[in-house]
Amino acid sequence: MANPNDILGMNARERLYRTLNKSQGKKYANSKLELKRLMESNTMPTPKLYARFASMDEAYDFNFSEISTSFVVKPIGGNGGKGILVIRRKGEAKPYWVDYEGKSIKSDDVVLHIHDILDGLYSTYGTSHEAFVEERIHIHPRFRRMVFKGTPDVRVIVFNKVPVMAMLRLPTRESEGRANLHQGAIGVGIDIATGITLRGIKNNQIVKRVPDSTKKLNGVKIPSWTKTLETAVRVSELTGLAFCGVDLFIDETRGPMVVEVNANPGLSIQIANGAGLRRRLDRVEGLTIRDLDHGVRVGKALFGERFADKVVAEDGLEIIENFPMIKIRSKDGEWFEYKAKVDTGAHRTSIDRGIAKSLGLLKKRQILWYGDFTSALGMQKRPVIEAIMKIKSKKISTAVSVADRSKSLVKILIGRKDLDGFLVKPMPIKEKYAA
Numbered sequence: 001m002a003n004p005n006d007i008l009g010m011n012a013r014e015r016l017y018r019t020l021n022k023s024q025g026k027k028y029a030n031s032k033l034e035l036k037r038l039m040e041s042n043t044m045p046t047p048k049l050y051a052r053f054a055s056m057d058e059a060y061d062f063n064f065s066e067i068s069t070s071f072v073v074k075p076i077g078g079n080g081g082k083g084i085l086v087i088r089r090k091g092e093a094k095p096y097w098v099d100y101e102g103k104s105i106k107s108d109d110v111v112l113h114i115h116d117i118l119d120g121l122y123s124t125y126g127t128s129h130e131a132f133v134e135e136r137i138h139i140h141p142r143f144r145r146m147v148f149k150g151t152p153d154v155r156v157i158v159f160n161k162v163p164v165m166a167m168l169r170l171p172t173r174e175s176e177g178r179a180n181l182h183q184g185a186i187g188v189g190i191d192i193a194t195g196i197t198l199r200g201i202k203n204n205q206i207v208k209r210v211p212d213s214t215k216k217l218n219g220v221k222i223p224s225w226t227k228t229l230e231t232a233v234r235v236s237e238l239t240g241l242a243f244c245g246v247d248l249f250i251d252e253t254r255g256p257m258v259v260e261v262n263a264n265p266g267l268s269i270q271i272a273n274g275a276g277l278r279r280r281l282d283r284v285e286g287l288t289i290r291d292l293d294h295g296v297r298v299g300k301a302l303f304g305e306r307f308a309d310k311v312v313a314e315d316g317l318e319i320i321e322n323f324p325m326i327k328i329r330s331k332d333g334e335w336f337e338y339k340a341k342v343d344t345g346a347h348r349t350s351i352d353r354g355i356a357k358s359l360g361l362l363k364k365r366q367i368l369w370y371g372d373f374t375s376a377l378g379m380q381k382r383p384v385i386e387a388i389m390k391i392k393s394k395k396i397s398t399a400v401s402v403a404d405r406s407k408s409l410v411k412i413l414i415g416r417k418d419l420d421g422f423l424v425k426p427m428p429i430k431e432k433y434a435a
Contacts, residue, residue, distance in 0.1 A: 006276025008267060017159070017243040017281065021263045025240035029263035033076045033132055035239070042238055044231070045257040047072075047249070048135040059114045059131070064097075064107045070136040073113060075122040077129070081180035083122025085113050086136060086150065100149045100177035137249040137257060142223055145215050146170050150177030153247045154190070154222060154256070156232035157265055157277065160242060161289040163229045163299040164280040166190040167272045168197055168222065169247075172211055181268050186210070188217050189273035193304025193397060195225025201272045228256040229296045235261055237292070243281075245269075275303075287369045298368050301386050301399035318392050320422040326412065327390040331360030335390070340412035342424055349400040349418050351387065352411035356402045361385050368399055394421065 008017075021029075028035040039046040050067055053059045073085040086100040087110070096104045116122070117131040136151070143152045150171030157165040167187045171177045174184030181187045186207065189198035200207045200217035209216055222228065232246040235258055245265025248256040270277050283302055289295045322342050327335045328351075336359065343350075356362045367383045382401045389396050391414070398418050405411050 003276060003279075006279035007270060008276065008278035008281065010267065012278060013264070013267065018264055020242040021244070022240055025242075025244075026263050028239040029241065029244070029261050031076050032074060032260055033130070035258070035261055036134075038238055039235075039258050044234065044238070045251075045254050047137055047257060047259065050133040050135065052076075052130065052132045053114055053118065054130050056111075056115055056118060059111050059118075062133075064110060067133070070138075071133050072136045073110060073117075073131060073133050075117045075129075075131055077123045081175075081178035081183055083113075083117050084178060085110065086177055088136070088149070137251055140223060140250045140252050142220065143168075143170070143250075145213065146210050146217070146220075148173045148175075148177060148211075150175070150179060151249055153179050153249050153259060154228055155265065155269065156229060156246050156248070157269065158232050158236040158241075158244055158246060159281050160284045160287060161233055161236060161292070161295040162284040162287070162302075163192060163232055163296060164284060164303060165269055165273055165275070165277055166192060166229075167269045168220075170200075170210070172202070181266065186217070187268055187272040188220075189269070189275075190222060191304060192229070192302075193300045195222040195228070196220065197222070198273060201268065204268060204271060206271075223250050223252075224255040226296065229299065230292055231256045231258065233292050233295045290365075294365075294368070297386055298399075300397065301368055304397065318394070318422050320392060320419070320424055322424065323410070324391065324414075326414070328355075328359060328412075329388040329390075331363070331366065338412055339410060340414050341410040342419070343413040344416045344419065344424065346413055346415040347417055348384075348415045349387075349389075349398060350403050350405070350413045350415065351385075351400050352405035352408075353402050354406060355411050356385060361387060362402065371401065373401055373403070389418070391418070392422070 028038060033052060036046050036049055050071060051062050070088050075083040087097045088100055089098050091098050091104050096106055099105050114131045118129050120129040123129050139147060139151055147170050152168060152170045155167055155169060156163050167189050169179035170186040171179050172184055172186060179185050186200050186202045188200040191198055197218050197220040228248055231248060235246045236244055239261055241263055245262040247260040249259055251257055280303060320342060324340055325337055326340045327337050329335055366385050368386055369384050370381050371384050373380050373382050382403055384399050384401050387398060387400045396418055
């Protein structure tokens, strides 16, 4: 579990991060329709808009029978899933529809629901009392055994154009088909590097399986994962929200589709990931992020849980020698073998500048950021690059620092960050002092 000092609390969220968001950006968080317009004008994928209602006359005049497929009715300024009416299909009789529970509902009842929205029953304070009807995105086949009728979504927390934490939200019977955790939906943490689910929570309690099912919540690969992260970062850029939670549906053919952006995202995502959001936000604050691709690469390098490696290691830890032979992939995709040294006293792996340069990993676009490192020569500012390594049977994508190790016998030091799933073999005394 996360260190308590790494956890982001409500007061710190309000004081340190929410205030970074300008009012111009918050309008997109307060109005789903404004966000939809922004996404459409920038050719970003988002569910199709069928109608908008600012008055009851508009609702009475609208012919719902013209909609040939399923749809969703939402308040423009609502949050927490309140006021959302999901229509799955048309009923057998003409004026009827079938809702998420399989119950028949008349077109007049849909209009009455819109009336409640226009009366402000579901809107947050200070937002417009309007309603809209949009396309319902169907459940991706990978998630069909994991949800109760509603459509699951992925929430990505973005800060300083870097995806720092994510979770899959699964509707349940208790949540009435909605993907909101406080209503009883399941939140499942996601490894930023691989898009593989970690563990689930329901009502802030850890759960391992889908309710009333043998389906495990961990080990599921989110489809179109890199594209999902890229889309979330792009939404942050377009809205101007420095700190936000982006909610996306995953469509089987169209990939990630933008649903909503939240300028004040909930904090239960930390429980689902077993990690503190405060520490992750601190690590990317002040970094110079060049573009969307750079932001996603930084997020993957910094916050990967190495879950794929943990799955491989479930049958037993691999033993690693103190001076293993490892392979590093060059920018051109070739693998080169080097002798390395395990250094459990260092957090991050370090590579010699000459090797990094020869592999083409020191070019401008390969550098993630410059960090301060303490060595025998004092404090130094070193470039941190993305590297893909093979250690024993494990393939690891990680962030490594670059240092001048030209006078050292061993050019690569493997830090403890990249030793998950390994058991380091004790070094014989003679070898220890010889090193």
